Amino acid sequence: MLPPQPAPSWLIRMVVVTALVGIGAGIGGLVVSAALHGIEHLAYGYSVGTFLDGISQAPPQRRVAVLAIAGVIGGVGWWALRRWGAPIVPVEQSIAGRRMPPLSTVINTGLQVIIVGLGASIGREVAPRELGAAIAGWLSDKAGVTSRERRILVACGAGAGLAAVYNVPLGGALFAVEILLAEISFATALPALATAAIATIVARIDVASTPLYTMPRFDLSPSLFVWAVLASPVFGFTALGFVRLVRLMEGIRPRSWRIVVVMPLVFTAVGLIAIPFPAVLGNGRALGQTAFSALMPIGMIAVLAVIKVLTTTATIGSGAAGGTLTPSLAIGACLGAALGGVWELAWPGGPVAAFAFVAAAAFLASTMRAPFTAIVLVVEFTNQGPALLVPTMLCVAGAVTVSYLLTRWRVTGVA
Known part of the structure; x- marks a missing residue:
């Protein structure tokens, strides 16, 4: 006996929601990338070259002053957010079913972008992942998908955010299925690949398509x-x-x-x-x-x-x-x-x-x-x-x- 076939309305809804998750995550990655680069150039006073070029050419006292300002912004910002804002919901908890509070999530990701742009020694990838997951969770709730479908879409949104900000579509898709979902199947792989690809295309409005690191090709020795x-x-x-x-x-x-x-x-x-x-x-x-x-x-x-x-x-x-x-x-x-x-x-x-x-x-x-x-x-x-x-x-x-x-x-x- 053949298994029940999916209804056309369900298929159309999932295609639309998946595409919107990819677009939303791409916009989130685009905003994070543009804000980060703008803060870096403003803080260290350079217009061309890499971040390392900018901080190397900046006077030593400027590096200290900028990091001190980053510490004040981060310290006051996170103290206020954790005291008066809604509790932050990590991506992993959102995948498990909890809703990410929109305002607290945006403020939390904004603080991350600001301190990394000012030179804080910490990764920036959590911010686009949180934005992508929050957008995916909101879209899933609006579309009325099942709890399993929501779980997959939220993980895909987080992976797509990573893909968008670093221009790593396959890496972002794998991040969703291998790390966040720990399940590689058609149900997880297809939306992960689609959302990561769409997000990467959207983010390329600002994110360069060139590799993050420059190195020559090598042969095996x-x-x-x-x-x-x-x-x-x-x-x-x-x-x-x-x-x-x-x-x-x-x-x-x-x-x-x-x-x-x-x-x-x-x-x-x-x-x-x-x-x-x-x-x-x-x-x-x-x-x-x-x-x-x-x-x-x-x-x-x-x-x-x-x-x-x-x-x-x-x-x-x-x-x-x-x-x-x-x-x-x-x-x-x-x-x-x-x-x-x-x-x-x-x-x-x-x-x-x-x-x-x-x-x-x-x-x-x-x-x-x-x-x-x-x-x-x-x-x-x-x-x-x-x-x-x-x-x-x-x-x-x-x-x-x-x-x-x-x-x-x-x-x-x-x-």
């Missing part, structure tokens, strides 16, 4: 292949340490009026650190490009990785909301460039930037616990060809395995 296998446990171990440190800082961050004092102090300290190390500012793109360019000594790149860990976790510990996607990628790329540079002394044959690429994917996969999404994101971020996929897949598999086993042993009391 025996040196890189062997290194990827041997170094993978290092990235799994260090990524797990970073995740635990982030969780520790989330647990101790101020939740009352103290945020008004703590956040400006922490942000000012980050600004002081940025006087000799400007690449640690922002969401991690500047530091990631530094690693992929491989223009610094490997010792300095390793130092920058450690500093980025400290500034990002301190920013989270100060009470700021934001993500760790691009900071994780940058930290992994720096670790890979440093370790790869040392490996090159013993076995030449692999460009340092290639080591950075492989390590970035492995570290990101371990922090996200999402190997497929991490690999696709790094490929889309860099527009790298398939030549590095085999060592990258092996390194990701080894790193995620180590991270998973260490987590399991700790939970069960073996370690």
Whole structure:
């Protein structure tokens, strides 16, 4: 007996709602991107070039002053929002069925964009994800879809927001199905692909279609292949340490009026650190490009990785909301460039930037616990060809395995 066929009205409604979710998420990503770039240029007084160019050319005292202002805006803003606004509903809770309060969500995402634009050392990807999820939830409620359909659409809206702001359509779709829904089926894959594609097209009004990071194409070398296998446990171990440190800082961050004092102090300290190390500012793109360019000594790149860990976790510990996607990628790329540079002394044959690429994917996969999404994101971020996929897949598999086993042993009391 054939299964019941979907009614044409249901199909039309789902197609329309899915398309509207993609359009809404694309507009959200477009607004986030435009606002972020405008704030960056205004804060650091540059009109052309990258964010790293802007902060490097700005006077040192300006970096400190801008970060101090970011701390004041963030501290006062989040204190007021958490005191008088409706409680913030994270994307994961919205997927589970809770409604995201519109005004609090917009203010929360706006504060994230402002502090990242001013140079706060934290990821910007949470803001477009929250906007995309909020828009998808509102549209789902208006359309009267089922609870399962709403769950899928909200996750797709969040993934589409990520796709829009970074121009990573496949990565955004995978983020929705692998991480948020943990279900790969026709019911999840089709709307995820459609919404991410539509959002990316809409956001390209402002978001450049060029890769986020610039690096040449590489060929596979025996040196890189062997290194990827041997170094993978290092990235799994260090990524797990970073995740635990982030969780520790989330647990101790101020939740009352103290945020008004703590956040400006922490942000000012980050600004002081940025006087000799400007690449640690922002969401991690500047530091990631530094690693992929491989223009610094490997010792300095390793130092920058450690500093980025400290500034990002301190920013989270100060009470700021934001993500760790691009900071994780940058930290992994720096670790890979440093370790790869040392490996090159013993076995030449692999460009340092290639080591950075492989390590970035492995570290990101371990922090996200999402190997497929991490690999696709790094490929889309860099527009790298398939030549590095085999060592990258092996390194990701080894790193995620180590991270998973260490987590399991700790939970069960073996370690």
